[in-house]
Amino acid sequence: MTRKGRVERGTAETRVLVEIDLDGTGLVDVATGVGFFDHMLAQLGKHGSFDLTVKTAGDLHIDSHHTIEDTSIALGQAFREALGDKAGIRRFADASIPLDEALAQVTVDVSGRPYLVHVEPDGMAPMIGPEYDTTMTRHIFESFVSNARVALHVHVPYGRNAHHIVEAQFKALARALRDAVAFDPKVHGIPSTKGAL
Numbered sequence: 167m168t169r170k171g172r173v174e175r176g177t178a179e180t181r182v183l184v185e186i187d188l189d190g191t192g193l194v195d196v197a198t199g200v201g202f203f204d205h206m207l208a209q210l211g212k213h214g215s216f217d218l219t220v221k222t223a224g225d226l227h228i229d230s231h232h233t234i235e236d237t238s239i240a241l242g243q244a245f246r247e248a249l250g251d252k253a254g255i256r257r258f259a260d261a262s263i264p265l266d267e268a269l270a271q272v273t274v275d276v277s278g279r280p281y282l283v284h285v286e287p288d289g290m291a292p293m294i295g296p297e298y299d300t301t302m303t304r305h306i307f308e309s310f311v312s313n314a315r316v317a318l319h320v321h322v323p324y325g326r327n328a329h330h331i332v333e334a335q336f337k338a339l340a341r342a343l344r345d346a347v348a349f350d351p352k353v354h355g356i357p358s359t360k361g362a363l
Contacts, residue, residue, distance in 0.1 A: 171248035175240045179232040180224040184240040190217025198222040202298035206336045213340035242313025257357040259345035263338040268325025270334035272342045275317040278363040283319040291328040
């Protein structure tokens with residue numbers, strides 16, 4: 167069984183290709199035109215041990231919003247496709263990841279029901295580099311969970327540097343997702359009393 171997803175998404179604002187292999191080795195080939203976002207997607211692939219290809223051409227002459235949003239939508243769709251019926255997976259997982267002074271705590275439920283709780287420290291710097299608006303981090307996760315249909319709780323209790331705060335979140339998400347989609351030998355069939363996720 168292969169757990170791969172492939173999504174092509176085209177609008178008047180962007181053209182996106184996402185390919186993901188949940189049982190990969192962390193090989194990443196990402197190019198969205200938004201450097202810091204590429205860096206975050208690379209964290210997701212590497213630390214999740216997902217093979218991840220992302221190619222996005224967007225209307226960056228306006229700003230990076232559409233590029234980041236549409237890529238996140240396609241990523242969620244590809245992730246959901248790769249999961250299939252979710253038989254045999256652990257389903258629940260969490261990870262706490264420090265990055266210097268910042269700590270990110272992520273808990274995930276591959277539930278079939280999208281929900282996001284996202285808490286960052288007050289006073290975040292508004293930009294990381296010239297293209298990444300730090301308010302987009304929450305929107306990335308909103309777009310991802312809506313399409314992947316997972317419940318995601320992200321909490322950063324402290325941190326000073328915006329780069330560290332955001333990167334710790336992506337690394338923690340990667341590790342939590344990696345564990346949640348891993349096969350559990352004690353799980354037979356769908357990990358739900360309803361019989362479906």
